[in-house]
Amino acid sequence: MSKQYAHRSGIVKIIFIVVGVLFVLRLSMLQLFDKEYKEKAKNQSLRIITQYPSRGLMYDRNGQLLVYNEAVYDLMVIPRMVKDLDTDYFCRNVGITREDFISRMEKAYTYSPYSGSIFMKQISKEDFGRWENNLYKFKGFYISKRTLRIYDKPIAAHVLGYVGEVNEKDLEEKPYYKRGDYIGKSGLEASYEEVLRGVKGKKVMQVDVHNREIGSYMHGQQDTMPIEGKNLYTTIDADLQEYAEKVMANKRGCIVAIEPSTGEVLTLLSAPCYDPNLLVGRIRGANFKKLNEDISKPLFNRALQAQYPPGSIFKVAQAMIALHLGVITPSTGFVCDKVIGCHNHPSARSVQEAIKMSCNPYFYYTYRRVIQQGKYKNIYKDSQYGLTVWHNYMNRFGFGIKLPTDLPNIKSGNIPDTAFYNKWYGKERWAFTTIYSNSIGQGEVEVVPLQMANLACIVANRGYYYTPHLVRYYGSDTSRNEEFYTKHETGISREYFDIAARGMYDVVHGAGGTAHKADIPGIDVCGKTGTAENYGDDHSVFIAFAPKDNPKIAVAVYVENARGGGGTWAAPIASLIIEKYIRGEVKRKDVEKYYTETNPCQRLPLARRIKKPKRR
Amino acid sequence: MQARQLPSTEKKRYDWVPILLYLGIVLFGWLNIYAACYDEMHASVFDFSRQHGKQLLWMGIAFLMAICVLLIHPRVFSSSAYVIYGIVLILLVVTLFIGTVTHGGQSWIDFGAFKFQPSEFAKFATALALAKTISAIDIDLTLPRTRITLALMVLIPAGLILLQHDTGSALVFLAFLLPFFREGLSHYILLVGVLAIILFVSALLINKFILMGIILALCLFYLFVWLSKRTSRTYWHTAAFFVVCCLFTLSVDFTFEHILETHQRNRIYVLLGKVEDPKGIGYNVDQAKIAIGSGGLFGKGFLNGTITKADFVPEQETDFIFCTVGEEWGFLGSIVLLAAYVYLLVYLIGMAERQRSTFSRFYGYSVAGILFFHFFINIGMVLGLVPVIGIPLPFFSYGGSSLIAFTLLLFIFIRQDADKNALI
Known part of the structure; x- marks a missing residue:
């Protein structure tokens, strides 16, 4: 065998040699005979100029401009191309020190000596205009036009979000971005990044040895035009947002207002608010650090990320689920026996009265019937069954799930399920008496304010909600996101919600109601107060919608550590928002003045809230 | 040791x-x-x-x-x-x-x-x-x-x-x-490989029916001009060869469009000079040549x-x-x-x-x-x-x-x- 095919070694050697000769011939063609490539190489010093599209603008629901752009200039440098530079003259023109110049040059060198990198960022039109005519003297430097965000009204910072330079992670994950590019970091800027940013274009220019542009490369075949970013048409009402921010200026907490019939968010704020202009341009770094270190956490979007105990507003949902499960009827009464703490009031003889008076024992007994329905003899198994049913209905109310809204980083809150308690206490080691705090929106229940406003929407709509969202449409295509306009049904009968609405009406108007301060003459406000216990002063909570029939607005107000219950602070503030939205102005000037100027939360709670179930 | x-x-x-x-x-x-x-x-x-x-x-x-x-x-x-x-x-x-x-x-x-x-x-x-x-x-x-x-x-x-x-x-x-x-x-395997590459490239460069015509002409030339003695076996072999070549030629489009990935397609097109791709891989080759x-x-x-x-x-x-x-x-x-x-x-x-x-x-x-x-x-x-x-x-x-x-x-x-x- 080995000898039989030995002659084939010759064939193989010949193939090798033929390929070698072929390569040599090709090389001689390229290197010796064809002059085309030498000519091309001469013109080969190309400069790729990235053309940045302007970022899409954002409008409020009435067409008011919220965000727009301003042109600024980045001074770019190709370190290898810098020649015969009069450094002093250059520094005087650009306005930097010699040391600064050296450190910037070194930075550019480490990025790449042969391709352009940013020498100086975001030079204003005015500054650039002063030495624009001298630019030609600085070989190796050129200008790249960029845009910065500008906000006429300093509002809605948490909704709009901010834009910043891409970080290492972005660069790795998204090949579209190059070092120094901008990307939406939070809010709508982040969630609609791809819509807003447009598509970068590039212009390839040939430059001669003196770094002068001598024309386009390959007749502009490689050039691409930038595609402008699309405008966002948001659901925010700028006037209402501005008003709400003014009211909350000296408080901590948040306000979310939604149009119940569409799920469009009218106002969303987290106090303390900050001026979005602070996080733009060259001042951004220093300001970001300051805001980030502020103990009142202005950068934290409480409306979506703060998981608060809801307090008594939760009772509305509790009542609906209990009625639906048939464990109580609309006319069920419970004696206010102070089995858990309660204020002094007559015993509630119906669900409507219980909501009006916010009777804690009433909901203690109601919740007991939900959790221990008597399906199993074993009390632990029975509680497991009851909790599972309850948990599923709570999810239908949007609690314990991340509402699929169009702002990033929303939290789900917490609606405990059997797995949660099994992990905490052990399987069949817990029953109603272990978890009764949930009945009044305390205990392990946590809710984000957007979900609270959504609860108000559900009652306003008498049983369903639309996903709360902030953008109607973008660009020239006015079709809307179907997902946002799909009804989410709770599956609970409309007549029960009518009871809830009547109860909430009584909260504001009825004798013994807890929120008379929310009354607006001429508008039928329906609301529910909450006082959320925590380790600092109580949080003041209020959800409301108005008018009672065909509601135009649903709102949730959460004031952190306000001394006094939901009726004291959150309710009147909510009424201001409702009046402003429905009437366009607030007639109750004295109410407006008092609640705008007074600061209920003088100090921050010393101890941070520690997450731990209450054992009693 | x-x-x-x-x-x-x-x-x-x-x-x-x-x-x-x-x-x-x-x-x-x-x-x-x-x-x-x-x-x-x-x-x-x-x-x-x-x-x-x-x-x-x-x-x-x-x-x-x-x-x-x-x-x-x-x-x-x-x-x-x-x-x-x-x-x-x-x-x-x-x-x-x-x-x-x-x-x-x-x-x-x-x-x-x-x-x-x-x-x-x-x-x-x-x-x-x-x-x-x-x-x-x-x-x-x-x-x-x-x-x-x-x-x-x-x-x-x-x-x-x-x-x-x-x-x-x-x-x-x-x-x-x-x-x-x-x-x-067998050296036939290598010959078949070389033939397949030639057919593949030709099929991309010229019209498939013209290519099949050329193959037919070559087969006829082989049969009636090149060979001095013809038996029924040589007829059958040549016919089979022609049919296989035609099928292969017709399958090239499918292979090209559905089996190869876009960048692979582009690389072949660039090499054959069928598309200019100065931004992508063509840029690379162009710069290399320069x-x-x-x-x-x-x-x-x-x-x-x-x-x-x-x-x-x-x-x-x-x-x-x-x-x-x-x-x-x-x-x-x-x-x-x-x-x-x-x-x-x-x-x-x-x-x-x-x-x-x-x-x-x-x-x-x-x-x-x-x-x-x-x-x-x-x-x-x-x-x-x-x-x-x-x-x-x-x-x-x-x-x-x-x-x-x-x-x-x-x-x-x-x-x-x-x-x-x-x-x-």
Whole structure:
């Protein structure tokens, strides 16, 4: 065998040699005979100029401009191309020190000596205009036009979000971005990044040895035009947002207002608010650090990320689920026996009265019937069954799930399920008496304010909600996101919600109601107060919608550590928002003045809230 | 010591020709890597954050391993061939799950400090395993069973690498046709392969029906002009040949549109000049040609390249490293490098032929085949003769895994050659 095919070694050697000769011939063609490539190489010093599209603008629901752009200039440098530079003259023109110049040059060198990198960022039109005519003297430097965000009204910072330079992670994950590019970091800027940013274009220019542009490369075949970013048409009402921010200026907490019939968010704020202009341009770094270190956490979007105990507003949902499960009827009464703490009031003889008076024992007994329905003899198994049913209905109310809204980083809150308690206490080691705090929106229940406003929407709509969202449409295509306009049904009968609405009406108007301060003459406000216990002063909570029939607005107000219950602070503030939205102005000037100027939360709670179930 | 265990009394003698060629190519390669990523700010040779610094490190490791291989008894490799093959297969499978993605191919295992590419090692592992199988005493190459086994041994690693989307490295396994050819693979298979490539390219370039007409004309010419004697068998054969060719031609479109990926399609179109793709891969090839063409007869001199220096050619220090040679060392420098490769390849064939054992001969042919395939595709691609397939130039391109794997591949053979009269 080995000898039989030995002659084939010759064939193989010949193939090798033929390929070698072929390569040599090709090389001689390229290197010796064809002059085309030498000519091309001469013109080969190309400069790729990235053309940045302007970022899409954002409008409020009435067409008011919220965000727009301003042109600024980045001074770019190709370190290898810098020649015969009069450094002093250059520094005087650009306005930097010699040391600064050296450190910037070194930075550019480490990025790449042969391709352009940013020498100086975001030079204003005015500054650039002063030495624009001298630019030609600085070989190796050129200008790249960029845009910065500008906000006429300093509002809605948490909704709009901010834009910043891409970080290492972005660069790795998204090949579209190059070092120094901008990307939406939070809010709508982040969630609609791809819509807003447009598509970068590039212009390839040939430059001669003196770094002068001598024309386009390959007749502009490689050039691409930038595609402008699309405008966002948001659901925010700028006037209402501005008003709400003014009211909350000296408080901590948040306000979310939604149009119940569409799920469009009218106002969303987290106090303390900050001026979005602070996080733009060259001042951004220093300001970001300051805001980030502020103990009142202005950068934290409480409306979506703060998981608060809801307090008594939760009772509305509790009542609906209990009625639906048939464990109580609309006319069920419970004696206010102070089995858990309660204020002094007559015993509630119906669900409507219980909501009006916010009777804690009433909901203690109601919740007991939900959790221990008597399906199993074993009390632990029975509680497991009851909790599972309850948990599923709570999810239908949007609690314990991340509402699929169009702002990033929303939290789900917490609606405990059997797995949660099994992990905490052990399987069949817990029953109603272990978890009764949930009945009044305390205990392990946590809710984000957007979900609270959504609860108000559900009652306003008498049983369903639309996903709360902030953008109607973008660009020239006015079709809307179907997902946002799909009804989410709770599956609970409309007549029960009518009871809830009547109860909430009584909260504001009825004798013994807890929120008379929310009354607006001429508008039928329906609301529910909450006082959320925590380790600092109580949080003041209020959800409301108005008018009672065909509601135009649903709102949730959460004031952190306000001394006094939901009726004291959150309710009147909510009424201001409702009046402003429905009437366009607030007639109750004295109410407006008092609640705008007074600061209920003088100090921050010393101890941070520690997450731990209450054992009693 | 070891010599006494061998059946031959001859002392082991290392052949220094391939070793010196290897050293020359590696060192010249490093100079070009240094030039390709050179800038004044980081001129230090031992800057290990830069590619030329890292390559020095890889070279050190590769040399150490080469010396180790030369000191090990050659039988170690033949007896552990299946073990090595198995380990590499496992690594390839593991890579599919935990591999990191670079340039669209998921072929790297990331160890944090360094990355490791198992597909580079699959080549010599497969070569060892095939050599082991084929050198078995009772092997009968005429049995279909044997043939299928051998084919599977090549196709399994190739398939795994293909699954990593590393088409280039998978294609390298075609190189095993060469040792098989030497062991008696029918030359018809090679002819069919060449014919298929010609038909494929022609089908892309000209109208399919015109092409089929040409084939028909050629068949008729063969039958009635070329042949003097015609039997019914020759008619049938020619007719069958024509039908197969036509079917193949018609299937080209489907293969092209549905089996190849967009970038692969583009690379072939660019090569054939059917589309201009100055932004994508066409830019790369165009810049490579410009870089080489601007070198002229003598080149611009070491570190004086302008095109390759200014980052105009992407993948400058890996797959397109030959550009730097062309630009800085010119036609003369390039010829010297090409000559070194061809001489090494031809010399390896000579070495393989003087082996007494089938194992060593087959392995030697595998080494020559793999090196030749890389050499042919890489230089061909840079010169614009074959489509862009990203595989490195052996011993020359930047990259630790490839340098070490090629070094092992070559030096195992050099070690075997030192005991060429032994029956390993």
